[in-house]
Structures are given as structure tokens and as C-alpha cells.
Amino acid sequence: MYPSPNPAPFNSAHVRAGIVKILLIVGAIASGISLLAEALSLAIPPLTDDQELGDNMMGAAITLVVLLISILEFIIYVTTVVFFLMWFHRAYKNLRAFNSASRLDHSPGWAVGSFFVPFVNLIVPYRAAKEIWQKSWPAEEALLSAPNPPASFPIWWTFWLLTSFAGNISLRLSFNESVPESTATIVSIVASALSIIAAAFAYLVVDAIDKRQEETSRKVNFERPSGPPPPPANMPMPGVATPMTGVE
Numbered sequence: 371m372y373p374s375p376n377p378a379p380f381n382s383a384h385v386r387a388g389i390v391k392i393l394l395i396v397g398a399i400a401s402g403i404s405l406l407a408e409a410l411s412l413a414i415p416p417l418t419d420d421q422e423l424g425d426n427m428m429g430a431a432i433t434l435v436v437l438l439i440s441i442l443e444f445i446i447y448v449t450t451v452v453f454f455l456m457w458f459h460r461a462y463k464n465l466r467a468f469n470s471a472s473r474l475d476h477s478p479g480w481a482v483g484s485f486f487v488p489f490v491n492l493i494v495p496y497r498a499a500k501e502i503w504q505k506s507w508p509a510e511e512a513l514l515s516a517p518n519p520p521a522s523f524p525i526w527w528t529f530w531l532l533t534s535f536a537g538n539i540s541l542r543l544s545f546n547e548s549v550p551e552s553t554a555t556i557v558s559i560v561a562s563a564l565s566i567i568a569a570a571f572a573y574l575v576v577d578a579i580d581k582r583q584e585e586t587s588r589k590v591n592f593e594r595p596s597g598p599p600p601p602p603a604n605m606p607m608p609g610v611a612t613p614m615t616g617v618e
Contacts, residue, residue, distance in 0.1 A: 474505070
């Protein structure tokens with residue numbers, strides 16, 4: 371357990387959440403295009419070493435599209451991971467602002483770092499996400515109950531794990547020359563389909579946590595007032611005589 375220090379300032383993660391949601395949508399679209407291209411490659415024989423480009427233009431085009439989409443998917447994936455972890459760190463850190471007296475199960479750094487530790491990353495990141503949801507609430511209300519997160523949370527994590535397993539298998543098969551190319555392609559298609567579902571539920575999770583924290587920040591008046599504070603009500607105005615002294 372990590373005791374919370376003195377009240378920490380609230381730093382909205384709304385912008386980061388918005389970027390993550392956009393990247394999730396873009397990644398799902400790229401995975402969908404990759405899935406279709408790989409499905410076509412099963413029906414259209416790829417360009418072989420003994421063929422000229424003109425002998426199988428369609429096969430060469432499909433192979434090129436699959437390669438380019440794979441590179442694009444990797445770039446989008448890495449970018450999404452970076453921004454997701456940045457958002458996750460800030461969202462978890464905000465729990466200290468909502469209730470400095472509560473004890474957190476993790477530190478913000480460990481909540482992020484647990485994604486990279488083998489075996490630990492099967493359980494701890496989900497628990498951290500669940501804790502963000504449960505404790506992103508005003509202190510007096512959070513003490514009354516710790517409601518379970520929406521159904522989208524466990525579904526997201528289940529499909530995220532399935533996507534990771536399928537992706538690892540697909541990568542291994544792609545480098546194994548003894549495995550038929552059609553088999554590796556089918557596994558890759560399954561991995562792409564799982565990633566689309568995982569991205570959809572990840573979007574719901576990010577959106578739910580973001581809305582919950584923004585609502586809580588308004589409830590506990592974390593919003594900073596714009597402009598300088600108003601002057602005291604009894605401050606005399608220049609050039610105006612006060613009722614008590616008559617001094618201008």
C-alpha cells in the first residue's frame with residue numbers, strides 16, 4: 371500500500387485522454403485495413419521468387435499493401451502506447467488530489483511500470499485501472515463504497531491479453547519457415563480482429579475514467595478561477611467619499 375502524501379494538485383488528463391481515444395480509432399481502422407488485405411492475400415497467390423512482376427501484379431500489390439500497413443500499424447501502436455501510459459500516469463496521480471487521506475495500492479510510477487514486467491503485467495495494470503475508476507470520486511463519497519467498474523473494464527482487459535497472445539504467436543509463426551504461409555496469415559487475421567475489439571473497449575475505458583475525473587474535479591472545485599480575485603467588498607473606490615469618514 372502507498373500512503374498518499376499531502377494533498378496533491380489536480381492536473382486534468384482530459385487532453386491526453388482525447389489524444390489516446392483518437393489514436394485508438396486510427397489504430398482500429400489500420401487493423402481493419404490490414405485484416406482485409408491479409409484476407410485477400412489468402413485468395414490471391416503472392417508473388418513468388420520465380421515470377422516476374424508482370425506475371426502476378428495483383429499478388430505483388432497485395433503483398434506491398436500488407437507490408438506498408440504493417441509498418442503503419444507498428445508506428446500507430448507505439449505512439450498509442452506512449453500516450454496511453456502518459457494518460458494512465460496522470461490519471462492515477464490525480465487520485466491523491468481527490469483524497470489525500472486514502473491509501474493507494476500502487477504508486478503512479480509502478481502503475482505504469484507494471485505493464486512491462488512479465489507475469490505482473492497480466493494482473494496489476496488491470497487492478498490499477500480498476501482503482502483509478504473506484505477512487506476517482508470525492509473523498510466523502512469514495513469512503514461509502516467502492517463500486518465495481520463498468521463491464522467494459524474486464525472485457526477490455528480480456529481482449530487486450532488475447533490480442534497480446536495472438537500477436538506473439540503470429541510473430542513467431544511469421545519467422546518459422548516450416549509453417550505454411552496461409553496458417554501464419556490466418557493467425558495474423560485473428561490477432562487483427564482481436565485488436566480491433568480490444569481498441570473499442572479501451573476507448574470506452576479511457577472515456578469512462580476521463581469523464582469520472584472531470585466530473586469529480588468540478589464537484590470539489592479544483593477548477594482554477596480565471597482572472598484576478600475580486601477586490602474586498604468594503605474597499606473604498608478612488609474619488610468616492612466613504613459614508614463613515616467622508617474622505618475621498
